[in-house]
Structure formats: C-alpha cells, structure tokens
Amino acid sequence: MGRAPCCDSKNVRRGPWSQEEDALLTKYMLESRGKSGSWIALPHRAGLKRCGKSCRLRWMNYLRPDIKRGRFTEEEDEVICALYLSIGSRWSVIATKLPGRTDNDIKNYWNTKLKKKLTESLLARNLSFPEVKIADHDHPTKSSLNSYRTPFQAAEDELQSSFKKDVNSEMLSASVPATDSDFDSPNTVSNDFASTFWEEEGAYLDFGGRAFFGNFGHLD
DNA sequence: AACGGTTTCAACCGCTCGTGG
DNA sequence: ACCACGAGCGGTTGAAACCGT
Numbered sequence: 188m189g190r191a192p193c194c195d196s197k198n199v200r201r202g203p204w205s206q207e208e209d210a211l212l213t214k215y216m217l218e219s220r221g222k223s224g225s226w227i228a229l230p231h232r233a234g235l236k237r238c239g240k241s242c243r244l245r246w247m248n249y250l251r252p253d254i255k256r257g258r259f260t261e262e263e264d265e266v267i268c269a270l271y272l273s274i275g276s277r278w279s280v281i282a283t284k285l286p287g288r289t290d291n292d293i294k295n296y297w298n299t300k301l302k303k304k305l306t307e308s309l310l311a312r313n314l315s316f317p318e319v320k321i322a323d324h325d326h327p328t329k330s331s332l333n334s335y336r337t338p339f340q341a342a343e344d345e346l347q348s349s350f351k352k353d354v355n356s357e358m359l360s361a362s363v364p365a366t367d368s369d370f371d372s373p374n375t376v377s378n379d380f381a382s383t384f385w386e387e388e389g390a391y392l393d394f395g396g397r398a399f400f401g402n403f404g405h406l407d
Numbered sequence: 408a409a410c411g412g413t414t415t416c417a418a419c420c421g422c423t424c425g426t427g428g
Numbered sequence: 429a430c431c432a433c434g435a436g437c438g439g440t441t442g443a444a445a446c447c448g449t
Binding site for chain 1: 414415416417418419420
C-alpha cells in the first residue's frame with residue numbers, strides 16, 4: 188500500500204491559482220490574523236477547493252504581505268552563499284536570515300543563478316566547488332534558530348569578545364585576503380582569530396568584495 | 408514574425424519531524 | 429513505546445516568459 192494522500196485529490200483543484208482563489212485565501216488569512224487553526228481545515232473554512240498543503244504553500248510563498256519582491260542584492264547573495272557553504276541546502280534556515288525572502292525563492296535563486304555564479308568565481312581561482320558536509324551537531328534545531336549564527340556572525344561575535352572594542356567593517360575586511368597571493372599566506376591576515384579560523388576551517392573565498400569561510404578543494 | 412532553446416519560478420510530491428493521544 | 433496526523437521541508441517538475449537566430 189502506498190502512502191495515503193493528504194487530501195481527496197478528486198475534489199481539489201490543482202495547478203495555478205486564480206485571482207479569486209488568491210482573494211479568498213488572503214481574505215481568510217487576514218481576517219483570521221493567522222489564527223487559522225489547521226491548514227487541512229482551512230480550505231473548507233475559506234471556501235476553497237484546494238488541498239491544505241497547497242493553501243499553505245500559496246500563502247507562505249506568494250500571498251503573505253511581508254514578502255520581498257525583486258532582485259536579490261549582493262548582500263543577500265553573500266549571506267546565501269556563506270550559509271550554503273556552512274549548512275548546506277537548509278533553505279528554511281537560510282530564509283530566516285533574509286527577512287521577506289521565502290525558502291522557495293532562495294532555493295530557486297540558488298539553483299538557477301547563484302550556484303552558477305559561485306562556481307564561476309571558484310573556477311576563476313582554480314578552486315573546485317566544495318562538497319558541503321554538515322555534521323549532525325552543526326544542524327540548528329528549530330528551537331535554536333533564533334540563536335543560530337552564520338560563520339560571518341560567529342566571526343564577528345568572536346572578534347567582539349576577543350578585542351572588546353568596536354569592530355567595524357574595516358577590521359573585518361582586513362581579515363580577508365585581498366589578493367590571490369594572499370590565499371597562499373594566511374599569516375597575512377591581521378588578527379589572531381582569523382588566522383586560527385584559516386587553519387581550522389579552511390580557505391577564504393573572495394566573492395563580491397567580501398569573503399566566505401569553507402573548505403575548498405583545489406583542482407588538479 | 409516564427410521558431411527553438413533557455414531561464415524562471417510557482418506548484419507539486421514525498422519524505423521527515425513534532426506532537427498529542 | 430507506539431501510532432496517527434498535521435506541519436514543514438527540500439527536491440523536482442513543467443508551464444510561462446524570455447531571448448537569440
């Protein structure tokens with residue numbers, strides 16, 4: 188026996204949502220102020236002939252009023268790349284660090300553009316695309332999402348606690364290899380923490396003026 | 408203008424996780 | 429401990445839009 192379907196597929200609409208359906212779902216969600224109860228029960232209550240999962244997806248990925256539209260910024264690119272190299276394809280975790288962006292948006296953006304962009308950047312440096320392997324203890328749980336720190340943020344935390352003084356972007360950029368030759372000499376970085384990070388975590392990758400932490404294998 | 412290839416992104420599928428009984 | 433169920437997630441698909449010839 189296969190898995191039971193989540194809803195009666197004969198009585199639900201599929202495919203693209205109509206304006207009327209969007210209006211019904213939006214009206215219901217706004218009137219209920221998010222206190223919709225279960226998603227399974229929502230279609231019936233809202234007068235929609237849709238699967239609950241489909242309603243959830245439509246709301247979360249398209250209709251929510253706080254969704255950010257338009258092109259991803261360089262800063263967002265950097266956050267996505269850094270997190271992907273750090274935690275892998277945990278799009279929902281990455282989305283929590285980019286307010287207004289959905290996990291689906293980020294996933295699509297990564298698969299269609301950013302992965303290619305990063306790969307080209309790596310190839311230009313004679314580096315191969317890193318295999319991202321995350322140890323279990325590195326996976327943030329749902330309860331720890333709010334306190335989860337990206338490698339950049341962790342680095343900033345460490346710097347702040349170590350030096351007990353203002354850490355500005357100038358200091359952070361000083362820890363990034365500025366030229367190709369700097370990649371071969373991690374000792375040129377300007378603070379102890381960055382040197383330690385180099386040894387323990389691998390190479391820095393210059394990308395769009397800033398850097399990522401990760402383990403990059405050299406091409407033979 | 409027509410066509411074919413490519414890109415984009417909304418939506419679906421099937422799985423795991425969390426929770427309550 | 430086990431089971432059932434709903435929520436949420438990541439991978440994948442496919443239609444629409446876009447672009448080059």
